[in-house]
Amino acid sequence: MAKESRLAASLCIISAARDPAVVERVTRAAVISRDGKNFPQTSVLNVFADHDYNRSVITIVGPLSKLGDPVVSACTEALNLIDLHQHTGVHPCLGAVDLVPVYPLAKDVGLDECGDVAETIGASPYVLNCNVTIDTAEMQVGQRIAASVRASSIGGLPGVQSMALPNKGRIEIACNLLSLPEDCGSAKEVPEDVSTSPACLEARVRELALSEGVSVIGCALVGLTRRQCRALAVKAIAEGIPDYWKLRQVTMM
Structure with missing residues (x-):
């Protein structure tokens, strides 16, 4: 089993989802370099594409020192393929490559180090995306x-x-749930190790929706929790699987 040492993750968020071929090509660019070789010690763990948002999230993991090349490769491919003049979608859009945050996965990786790798991209504590859909179009x-x-x-x-x-004729409460610090005692008690759990978020949205006379349709996680991401990164790298997302069910919404 590979060690967790120095692991980090980047979410390459691109403004495309309705053309699966574009998403596939950007994802492959995170795996295979221009010379046809796989990027070493890295893997794409997950691809989440939302049709209404016209936005996809590609989770790339590896040792921090190895993460830059596949991320830049994927971003370059996205910039070459995505024409914002033709783009439509309900989610706010900053560019063909919307966001590319770098998150530490291992305790021995600091935010400042992620920032050095990310440079203008940006680094932050791990964020879990959680969307709660309510049964109204208002x-x-x-x-x-x-x-x-x-x-x-x-x-x-x-x-x-x-x-x-x-989203799909209803309203989605789209949320980022910020992770707890690794050394926080309560982080070990919350399965998703976030400040507010998806269950608590859904319960609160349900309560507020009820006061508005509407119901909650459901709650969905976008991508992986920090613990899932770290565990799968260790597995994918140890087993030498650069395209791990193919072993998982890719979520298309």
């Missing part, structure tokens, strides 16, 4: 609920960043 209802659960609001939930977006 954006104002969703915006009120999103504002209520946001950590910056009075009475909001710890570590929650949120916004309301239309």
